[in-house]
Amino acid sequence: MPDTNPTACLLVIGNEVLSGRTQDANIRFLATHLGELGIPLREVRVIPDVPQTIIETVNAVRAKFTYVFTTGGIGPTHDDITSECIAAAFGVPWEPHPEAWARMEASYRPGEFNAARQRMATMPRGASLIDNALSVAPGFQIGNVYVMAGVPRVMQSMFAWLAPKLQGGPKIQSRAVHAIGLPEGLVAEGLAAIQARYPGLDLGSYPFYRPTGNGVALVAKGPDGAAAEAAIAEVTALITSLNRTPIQGEPAD
């Protein structure tokens, strides 16, 4: 599927995903919701809390994708270094953001807005705030980079605030059919022929292994819903020709 839509890249920043301590929950959420906005996610990188890695990665991907989203590393502790690394990537000072500072200062009792918390109100010069309903500490945007929290429910709240402000293309449409007992090796040839007739779609084949039976889910995705519908009709006929029973939609979990 050629990219006519704007594209997105996600940077998951944090040692905890790379060490296996944390099961990432942000990739799938953002993949799904960005797809609904017509901004397909085209790459994810999970990187550690290492300044040079963050700076180089941000600069590589912001030149390549329409939107870059980051999650993680914007809290108050020594390992939360995303914000200063983004400033370094953009070559701008990292300084108190007046609005974030005022909001956060007001939310703590006198004396409790300490140096660690002040770091959360310190941002690259020129950043705009990304609000959320759960915490007073905001994310921020600079250029095409959107910096969000790593805690899933805070990230989701930030994304809900952000989503109406993003410029998407046509929503990515998805149609699917599946068949129990159909090996991929039997359907592959016919499927490739259908894919060749629909260059504007991604036609995917996903084997599944379930107590109710193994089989394959065949999925057409693209901005043109009618094309996805037509391709899946052809896949359905292909399944029938292989003496299996096509079942519309995704397999039930």
Added chain:
Amino acid sequence: MPDTNPTACLLVIGNEVLSGRTQDANIRFLATHLGELGIPLREVRVIPDVPQTIIETVNAVRAKFTYVFTTGGIGPTHDDITSECIAAAFGVPWEPHPEAWARMEASYRPGEFNAARQRMATMPRGASLIDNALSVAPGFQIGNVYVMAGVPRVMQSMFAWLAPKLQGGPKIQSRAVHAIGLPEGLVAEGLAAIQARYPGLDLGSYPFYRPTGNGVALVAKGPDGAAAEAAIAEVTALITSLNRTPIQGEPAD
């Protein structure tokens, strides 16, 4: 934590993770098991089934990390293009692998080892097979790149076969303490001072939000278990000094 151990990068290859259709289950498994082998996972990239992207990414990361693992894209369908892309990345022919071919041919009834299935026995010249207990189709290794299936239980079976053959460093040790009702903003300053005294460790701070109470988990990781132990003892004293009760280990789920 400076890298004295060998390092790993994981490439998750497949549109299905980027579209949100599939919740990735391979990152955490490999992160955990590679850590136990003393081969810390230092980067993950999730990339689509696009030849140029796969080829460029493989060449970028194989130059940078000791080990590169890939998951996904080695089945029989048109979107399974990992194998030929790895051949292109290494600049070697993509050709029938005699042993894989013989094994697979023998496992099908006459006439059923069709062109699609033959693709799964076609590999970069010079590849060594990676076996698994679940399917006759093998993964393979070429140079420092290890190509595995995307289906988690097949990948895990391949990794079990592979693990004893990998050269790791000292196992990454992990010690943790947590405290209910302790905001990160209070513990941050003391924590940074402890991190500064243990440059060979990664000291991480991970807030949690649970029905039993919010708090923070503080985790020390590194090849030196005694250092991790000592650092967590200091963190424990820090928690006590902040009038919270330290609880050894990770918070219960």
